[in-house]
Amino acid sequence: MSLNSEQLAFFKREGYLVVPNALDPTGLQPAIDEITEAIDAHAEAAVADGKLSHIYADEPFETRLWKIHQEYEDLYWSVIYGQLQGHGIFALVSNEELLDVAESVVGPEIIGSAVYRLRPKLPGHWHGEVPWHQDSGYFEPVCDDELILTVWVPFVDATVERGCLEVMPGVHKGGVVRHTQLDPGEEGRRSYLEILETDLPGDRVVATPVDRGGVVLLTNRTPHRSTPNRSDVIRWSIDIRYQSADLPTNFPPLAMDRNGSATSNGADGANGSLPEAALTCYPPESDFLVRSRSRPEAVVRTWQEFNAIRLAHQPADSTVRWE
Template identity: 30%
Template sequence: MTSVANVNGKACSRDSEWWTTAGKAECSPYCRSNRLTQIDEPYRATGDRSPFLLPLQQGRVIVGAAPITRRRIVPVPLTQQQIDQYYNDGYFIVRGALSDENFAPLEAAYSEVIDERIRDFKARGLIEDLYEYEPFAKRFARIHDQIKVDDKDLRRELSWGLDIMHAKLPATFEFFFTPNLLTPVESIIGPEIMLSPIQHIRPYVPVTGDSQPMQVPWHQDQGVTKEEADVSEILTVWIPMVDVDENSGCLEVIPGQTNLLEHQAEGGTMIKPHLMPDAKPVNCVMSRGDLLFMSAYTPHRGHTNRSDYVRWSMDLRFQKTGTPTGRPVHPEFILQSKADPDSVQDSYVEWCERWEAGLETGKGVRHHRV
């Protein structure tokens, strides 16, 4: 099959090194410079720090993809100054840690899942337009807009199963082992790194009317664990897959908090309003590729997403191997060990099996401490 992608609105055949637009062919400088690079057939990824990746289905052109920038980033540990800032403030933004190449397989896999779901909705008469020519981060928002605001069950169905433990995509599992991610994590956790079972991918869709789906209130991550985790140092790494600011749902944090505040279950697990710290919140404006490191005691929440695209983000938590996770019925996973490299749990099949067993065991179990 001739692979076709798109740059700046023009369909480009990689085999022929020609662009074809409305029957008119012209030479493609992108093909000549080999900047249009295969990531995971039949997909193409975008570059130049664009947040979008689009599926290329067999025999169909999906418009909107741009050439990926082959930007190699050498894994870099945190400096002592950065480590000190993390412990003093309870958070630190690691700038430019990840490249487009790190995200490409993950986005490609989710593109396929979402495309299948959208086509199922169309076949069932639930939506009218596939929006197949919209970029990845915008397409899901356009589909969401076609569902009535009061049809909460259908909106939930659209998003259901996309989280890490339900989708169980190979690309997600591979992402966990990214050196550009684990190297700065090691600066906080040490060389024996375990991935907590509290791990999520979230498509934070734009606000509709007065409703912001999936909005999380002020909370501390330690508050959504069982008490057993209070002896563990747990590092939250929040990873935006798109550029984020106050308009598109970036996180805001309250620095300097070092102890657990009392939470309540009402309104979602949240800090009791009268216990909220007086410190001024800080908006964590971030670019795709940045990492937000947070202590488990740092209060945070997401701004309302008032943009026209989905704020895709990943939420991972790391801790020293062998320490309690606070989520005992779900599987932790050893990602790195310099003391015992053979202990690393790098089997995708095992990861899937343990999640399937853990989800079954965890049915009906209260996972938060409140």
């Protein structure tokens, strides 16, 4: 769905927007299927290795990983973030209804940003609590003044009890504030950035509960955090990011400059190899073109192509900007 003028005005003013019924919930199913296939495969391997008693096949999606986690913690770490990059994740990031929402905000030439993050927020689990941050805290400084849209998509109703997002409204027009790198915690896996209380740019906090089928939109400078899951179901969600194709991107083979002209972006197009991530908002992972009227031939249309781009990507280091 496209946003109406009131929704757009709210998003521009407040830096966030809850969009109920943004997509037909059947559009979530391919991603749920891919996640389930991954859980099946990892669980079967764990059973074969004697690390898990059974694969919990009868448990519903909303509880299965949590039940497994109580016996075998590694599976959680094998599915989170951007590790799944197959048919179902691609179907969701290229879902036409989500792209219509994104187009309302970033325009018709849309890069699917490198950074999409699958988050099974387990009941009471420390890793699901994400401290206050702006997404730009993680991105390259060259993109600080640009708009990278987060479309936060829950697979289940995201209630306050389940730990929906909280945002700090109306402060996204300021700059990127100081972030502090949290000490790596359990097995080095806790590596979040945090805006400390003294550095927070506002004091008003809004919770953004949203039902399955709805989404929450954020800008890359909107402070947000994720509160504890106090329920007994997994708050499954994925945050997908989109940006205009005229921003720094590592989408191969060509990026566009500010005038809309193609630039080489460090790519060695001559031998058909994929470019190194030189100029981009998030160099460690690859961008992909998901909608374009001016370059329809370059749009990534199959999950195999999406998968190949991500696997072939040669990550460049991010700028170290926070101590």
